[in-house]
Amino acid sequence: MSILVVGSVAFDSVETPFGKVEEVLGGSATYFSTSASFFTDVRLVAVVGEDFPPEHLNFLRSRNIDLAGLQVSAGATFRWQGRYGFDLNEAHTLDTRLNVLESFRPELPEGYEEAEYVFLANIDPELQLDVLKKVRRPRLIACDTMNFWIEGKREALLKTLRNVDIFLLNEGEARQLAAEPNLIKAARIILAMGPRTVVIKRGEYGVLMVTEHAIFSAPAYPLESVFDPTGAGDTFAGGFMGYLAATRDEGDAAVRKAIVFGSVMASFTVEDFSLERLRTLSYPQIEERYRKFKLLTEFEGIEEV
Amino acid sequence: MSILVVGSVAFDSVETPFGKVEEVLGGSATYFSTSASFFTDVRLVAVVGEDFPPEHLNFLRSRNIDLAGLQVSAGATFRWQGRYGFDLNEAHTLDTRLNVLESFRPELPEGYEEAEYVFLANIDPELQLDVLKKVRRPRLIACDTMNFWIEGKREALLKTLRNVDIFLLNEGEARQLAAEPNLIKAARIILAMGPRTVVIKRGEYGVLMVTEHAIFSAPAYPLESVFDPTGAGDTFAGGFMGYLAATRDEGDAAVRKAIVFGSVMASFTVEDFSLERLRTLSYPQIEERYRKFKLLTEFEGIEEV
DSSP: OOEEEEOOOEEEEEEETTEEEEEEEEOHHHHHHHHHTTTSOEEEEEEEETTOOHHHHHHHHHTTEEEEEEEEESSOOEEEEEEEOSSTTOEEEEEEEOGGGGGOOOOOOTTGGGOSEEEEOSSOHHHHHHHHHHOOOOSEEEEEOOHHHHHHOHHHHHHHHHTOSEEEEEHHHHHHHHTOSSHHHHHHHHHTTSOSEEEEEOGGGOEEEEESSOEEEEOOOOOSOOOOOTTHHHHHHHHHHHHHHHHTOOSHHHHHHHHHHHHHHHHHHTTSSTTHHHHHOOHHHHHHHHHHHHHHHOOSSOOOO | OOEEEEOOOEEEEEEETTEEEEEEEEOHHHHHHHHHTTTSOEEEEEEEETTOOHHHHHHHHHTTEEEEEEEEESSOOEEEEEEEOSSTTOEEEEEEEOGGGGGOOOOOOTTGGGOSEEEEOSSOHHHHHHHHHHOOOOSEEEEEOOHHHHHHOHHHHHHHHHTOSEEEEEHHHHHHHHTOSSHHHHHHHHHTTSOSEEEEEOGGGOEEEEESSOEEEEOOOOOSOOOOOTTHHHHHHHHHHHHHHHHTOOSHHHHHHHHHHHHHHHHHHTTSSTTHHHHHOOHHHHHHHHHHHHHHHOOSSOOOO
């Protein structure tokens, strides 16, 4: 089952304590699509400028991502520049150039309005609403956001949330949106805004899922070398939605497994800059890390080593 | 099987965003002993001043804690004053008065040197070494420490670590001791210092256990109201060691369950100031929260709600 994703495609320039890259492939929709493509078909709705090179398009096509909804506009592709210190949990934005993203209006190619799975990656909530108006009757809608929209476009964001099944956001954003320091209380406040599931991303500390009836906590996969956390959240979302779409199951048990697959995917992305690690990743490697993830969290019924 | 613990007994004055208490019962050995007493017998080695009231002694006795090793010295009991902001993960120490702790030399009452389980709570590593010299042949030794000793008594601490099986410390301390920002690498560096198991406490993010062959990650139990995190780490250690001593099993599977029981105990402590919540706690409540902890972390073989 295919997923429709709307979000950004970007050139990222990133510096971490372990190295530096300039103008590499990035963007929320790029990470999401590539990650989800290991599980299901993806339809990408986004915009790039005329400077976007064919090799990046070829890479996305090689992952079976449908690019009919990728607009090419006059101007330059969106650029983001950021830096991470040793505390890799926090990105320091050095520069953001919206470029063609500034006048972007998502348009759905024919057939896209029948999408059953929709992911609204982190873009202006008014554009997220635009897309929601255009899709006919999705089976599952998930969305992401960021502090910038929580502050600047709260009303539009709240409108989006009323129509969303699963809301993914990070810990600080959850506290900010709910104006509540306790994370569980914050999650309950956000549930009352519309979503039936809130998935709170905590970087190196993993993920917390809260619904009316259940709480699920998954750690991040422990890594000895994290190179670049850029795109980890969108890669997580791609694995998460990809698994749900592939299984066509939205029950509590499926959502928990989807969170683990999302965490597994994110753990690969951070092992290298840009989407480098995902380019060489194979499904058996994903399955192997899923099994290790199980060993990481089990405390009953395990065998003695 | 009984546990010998050496550590501090204190009067704490604590302020959190949710309230304030003055001169309440506290101290690493107090929290540890009370928590462990739900699983096994405890022998407490510590010092108090002449100002220590009989009601506190009676409480500890009511928990079946053996106080033969609790010295009463001329002078005042150790006092700690601290404050927490909304980020309850970090204590800001306002005042520390060692008082009788300053000249404390642990002495073991007859029979204590045969202890099979030893916990060296957070005190001067030279005193920890003192105790290690006095016990004959323990089955399991665990210890805790703090940044103050890592900075000021590194050599003594390293000597202690060479003789310890399980080392419990918090995340920042692990990075500091190993001089390594990546936590898994830091844990491996610490393993090379002697312990065969490193248990890294991450406050509201739970616990990470690292051995040569395994990594286990447990979340903190999610709570809607955390009143006071004081003593959470020592309460964790008490549940952890208490479970290991009660089962007489130190295998990987037992250590994982012990971590969950420790986390469960800590989750009760933080629900109220001082040891208030532990005073009314019952073993069935511990078992119930252990079962909920299982639901919190499971992602395979769970039933649909």
